[in-house]
Amino acid sequence: MATIDRKRLASLFAREQKKFVDERPKSKALFERAGKSLLGGVPMNWMAKWAGAFPPFVREAQGAHFFDVDGHRYIDFCLGDTGAMTGHSPAATVSAVQQQLGRGTALMLPSEDAIWVGEELQKRFSLPYWQFTLSATDANRFSIRLARQITDRPKILVFNWCYHGTVDESFITLQDGVAKSRRGNVGPPVDPAVTTKVVEFNDLAALEQALVPGDVACILAEPALTNVGIVHPEPGYHAALRHLTRETGTLLIIDETHTICAGPGGYTRAENLDPDFLVFGKPIAGGIPGAAYGFTAEVAKRIEARQNLEDCDTGGIGGTLAGNALSLAAMRATLQKVLTKDAFDRMMPVAERWASGVQKVIADFGLPWHVTRLGCRAEYLFSATAARNGTEAHDAMDFELERFMHLYAMNRGILLTPFHNMALMSPVTANDDVDQHTKVFRDAVRELVS
Secondary structure, eight states: OOOOOHHHHHHHHHHHHHHHHHTOHHHHHHHHHHTTTSGGGSSSGGGGGSSSSSOOOEEEEEBTEEEETTOOEEEESSGGGGTTTTOBSOHHHHHHHHHHHTTOSOOSSOOHHHHHHHHHHHHHHOOSEEEEESSHHHHHHHHHHHHHHHHTOOEEEEETTOOOSSOGGGOEEEETTEEEEOTTOOSOSSOHHHHEEEEOTTOHHHHHHHHTTSOEEEEEEOSSBOBTBOBOOOTTHHHHHHHHHHHTTOEEEEEOTTGGGGOTTHHHHHTTOOOSEEEEOGGGGTTSSOEEEEEOHHHHHHHHHHOOGGGTTSSSOOOTTTTOHHHHHHHHHHHHHTSOHHHHHHHHHHHHHHHHHHHHHHHHHTOSOEEEEETTEEEEESSSSOOSSHHHHHHTOOHHHHHHHHHHHHTTTEEOOSSSSEEEOOTTOOHHHHHHHHHHHHHHHHHHHO
């Protein structure tokens, strides 16, 4: 198998970094200006993780492409890390938002759009009751609070190297079999080991051992891991997971924020899962902040039995802008006209084409890498075989190599998500876009191993 020479990698990265800086004087100037008012020169700290010396500043985006302020055109396979899976500024969503802006945005009162979206989510996910938030993080957080309330249990359970937004309880990992706060966890209010149990994905024995004591209110889970690289469940895993949760009185929250890539009803409908709660965020409103969480009739009944009208505005669930009219108008248009079955039928083959192209390059050069795909999402990992759990996926990561591959692609007009080697297809991503990525990927690999 081919190997990567680290000195050559460092030299190539330095060359690409110079090329990036030299070709983006306007972004460089804006970044230097931003450093005087924005911490680290960026509006959110994770924007510093782009592989370039600074992030490209965007001038405009449309469909599957965008332009930076220096005039460079990019094929966007990041798509806002799923937030723009619809493609940038889909016409139906833009029109609905423009109309709603003239009718009011933040009213703290319901609109008919809310009912339409609730009914559509019923059809897609087979859960009868829904509530709205501004982000999947909030939807996850509120679902956890409700699960704790109606079960009278203190703990939750997550899978090792999961990611569920900025939910405090989820920043936990296993170190030599011991649950500990994850590296980089900023100012946790309490040690997450106090609130959370963590086990490896696909490990049913460990899951059963964690649930048997009866102190876990809920499992918060992606149905397939995506934020540490795509890790698929093993055959029969979800059926056993559901059996164990029911046997131990544990509620199951399925977070479809990324796995919506599996189809219009996410992985839940594609694989006929049966969660107690379901969270759907990011692309639901076509790039406008919005998310939803749904639950079963039984859960709704238990919530209502504990509800107190006098205190319902101060219980830690909600937000003044949650369920606002603008977000709901965007959700309605996006679900009705953008994230449709026809759209997914176009997106899936494009993702297959992306995965096949990358896999052929890997095979041609004899690299110990592999490609995984979930619906219209695909990515390559730096290991010869597919990961079975979060630890195996995490251990296959190579920060220096990843940054080089991203920077090389960015210098040639291709954007991948900055957190791993993920590519997402939108309804308007074209075969030519995919073929261009395959060519650039081949060129990068050739330079690495020559």
